[in-house]
Amino acid sequence: MRIVVLAGGIGGARFLRGLKQAAPDAEITVIGNTGDDIHLFGLKVCPDLDTVMYTLGGGINEEQGWGRRDESFTVKEELAAYGVGPEWFGLGDRDFATHIVRTQMLGAGYPLSAVTEALCDRWRPGVRLLPMSDDRVETHVAIEVDGERRAVHFQEYWVKLRASVDALAVVPVGAETAKPAPGVLEALAGADLILFPPSNPVVSIGTILAVPGIREAVAAAGAPVVGLSPIVGDAPVRGMADKVLAAVGVESTAAAVARHYGAGLLDGWLVDTVDADAVAEVEAAGIRCRAVPLLMTDPDATAAMAREALTLAEEVRG
Amino acid sequence: MRIVVLAGGIGGARFLRGLKQAAPDAEITVIGNTGDDIHLFGLKVCPDLDTVMYTLGGGINEEQGWGRRDESFTVKEELAAYGVGPEWFGLGDRDFATHIVRTQMLGAGYPLSAVTEALCDRWRPGVRLLPMSDDRVETHVAIEVDGERRAVHFQEYWVKLRASVDALAVVPVGAETAKPAPGVLEALAGADLILFPPSNPVVSIGTILAVPGIREAVAAAGAPVVGLSPIVGDAPVRGMADKVLAAVGVESTAAAVARHYGAGLLDGWLVDTVDADAVAEVEAAGIRCRAVPLLMTDPDATAAMAREALTLAEEVRG
Incomplete structure (x- = not known):
């Protein structure tokens, strides 16, 4: 089975780990958000791609959800001693190496997709990780x-x-002028299932869908499109998604996020059991909906969520 | 007194520390070799400038003579884990920060001389450190x-x-197409004394003199030009200067190095007491010469060497 997942950072990465456990034989392609990429200290930092890569490759700081385990901060301290910031972005020494390699390869003319593939040669995340675009967004x-x-x-x-x-x-x-990275549209067209993990609907999945061609490819795909609500009990499970949902005029509820994606995009939607009320509302919008536990408290709970998504996809497929 | 010193790395930096002790009120300008600069991991590394900066600023690894004290190598280990080399160049985490700041500033359009000044804002080396050129050599x-x-x-x-x-x-x-960095020719023209520390005559001082205009400015300067032999007892005090001297057809002797610079450039030359034989030969070449202890075994011995250079300059000045 070929599964394509549109992923942001921490939530997407953790969900993917559960999905790999739930569907060990699936061929998983991840279309990663690069809209939160940033140049820091002259280096290209891709927080979401790295979080997916480190999480699936066993290098993540588990407690924090981002950055490397066993991290040190010597470079950052030295940069601060030079008066060079920002100090609010926590780049550790191990993490710096990733950005140095990436920046060097980009400087040598490789596109971000090729750089990401090279970095994944080390991490072997067990998925094909594609940036949404090689163009800067x-x-x-x-x-x-x-x-x-x-x-x-x-x-x-x-x-x-x-x-x-x-x-x-x-x-x-x-x-608006970015092009999907090589392989993105092909993966969507050839998918047996497309998943929206409980990533941020605005700044993660929304940004991926903003690259011309990607939203259209998701909508046109023959595969079921199933999402998992990042909102549980009217509040984001983690992060501050309510703030950016408000900016696009969407309420922070599991149902409102489903309607925001819309039936043109989504075939199925999972809400948490505490949001069972929302099921009828989502189904009224033409999206099949189930209420299941949606807290990624541990890998097994996360794998169970992924299995629910696979089950809902089967139902949708009919 | 305005002293200008043409300096390479370790030998030049240690000599400068002695000179500061010997002439605490002097206004010292250092023209640093940048010919051994190298791009590593996409970063601009200036080993000689950094050795001077770290040594005079109190950040040097004393035993090794280059690099930072209390250094760690996490970034390098991570780069190796990505298969990215070279592994033979020992960049530590603290040192990496310097190269990151430098590369970011160069990328933003600042010339190397301005970058060096900014880095020295932190290190306060007590000298004005100028790269020989802002152009790549x-x-x-x-x-x-x-x-x-x-x-x-x-x-x-x-x-x-x-x-x-x-x-x-x-x-x-x-x-051949490089221009002296801003301030270099002015410093030489306005100097009361020009010193060649016991740096490598070929790849350090020779490279600085190879920038069009610098050799001419040294030769034309009104100030005495006094050098200290990096060869003691027919062998380099440190490093492998004999190898590169052979490449330019110069014997590894204190006298041969003096003749290599020549009376057109040098007014005075210090050789070690073990090379007292060389004095007559050097003086025969028109260069005033004295034999004094030339081993920089500790800061006091180095300061004594610097005082001998100041004394010889006074003699030359007559």
Whole structure:
């Protein structure tokens, strides 16, 4: 079975680990969000791709969900001693090596997809990891500072400001002219199943869908498209998805997120058991819906979620 | 007193520390060799500038003479795990930060001289450190490999091959079109004293002199030019200077190095007491010469050497 997953960072990566356990023989292609990529210290950092790669490759800091295990921060301390920031972005020494290799390869002319493949040669994540695009896309968030509207990089909004102010708009700068990376459209067209893990619907999956051609390929795919709600009990399971949902006028409920994707895209939707009320509303919108436990508390619970998604896909397929 | 010093790496840096002790009120400008600069992992590494900066700024690994004290090698280990080399060049985590800052600033359009000044804002070396040029100059060494002549980067010859094969030629690639960095010619013209520390006469001081305008400015300067022999008892005090001296047809003796610079450049030359025989030969070549202890065994011995250089300069000045 060929499964294609549109993934952001921590939530997507953890779900993928469960999916690999639930469907060990599946051929999994991951289309990773690159809208939160950022240049730091002259290096190209791809937080979501790396979180998927480290998580599936056994290098992740499990507690934190991002970054490397057994990490040290010597380089960062030295950069601070030079007065060079930002200090709010936690790049460790092991992580720096990844960004150095990536930046060197990009500088030598390799596209991000080839660089990602080379990095995965080491990590062997057990999935084919594709960036959504080889072109630069950078998610900016409009906020108000001292009465003035200002756009900041998504990482500045998310990591530095911790989404403490309202997001007025979320703009994937560059998306309108970006092309899907090689293999992305082919994977979607050839998929037996397309999954939206419980990643952020706006800044992760929304950004991937903003690359011209990808939303259309998902909608046109013969395969069922099944998603898992990142909202449980009217609040994001992790992160601050409610802030960016508000920016696009979507309520932070499992049903509202399903309607936001819409029946044109989604065939099936899983909500948590605490949101069982939402099932009828989602089904009324033309999307098959089931209420199952959706907390990725451990790998087994996550694998059970993935199995529920596979089951729902079978139901949809009929 | 305004002193200008043409410096390579370890020998130059240690001498400068002694000079600062010997002449605490002098205004010292260092013209640093950049011919051994190298791009590693996409980063610009300036070994000689950094050795001067770290040594005078208190950050040097004293035993080794280069690199940072209390260094760790996490980034390098990770790069090796990605299969990315070279592994023969020992970049530590603290050192990496310097190269990251430098590369970021160069990428933003700052010339190397401005970058060096910014790095020195942290290290406060107590001297004005100027790269010999803002233009790229890269010393290549011609060697014979399997009967074929091949050019390798100086660092490959020096660090990887440890000068274990003969150097057939030493070529400062790019020197012929390089311009002296801002301040270099002005410093030489305004100097009260110009010193050649016991740095490598070919790949350190020779490379600096190869930048058009610098040799001429040294020769034309009103100030005495005094050098210290890096050869003691017919062998280099450290490093493998004999290998590159042979490539330019110069014997590894204190007298031969003085004659190599020549009376057109040098006014005074210090040889070690074991080379007292050389004094007459050097003076016969029109260069005032004294035999004094020239081993930089500790900071006080080094300061004593610097004082001898100042004394010889006074004699020359007459």
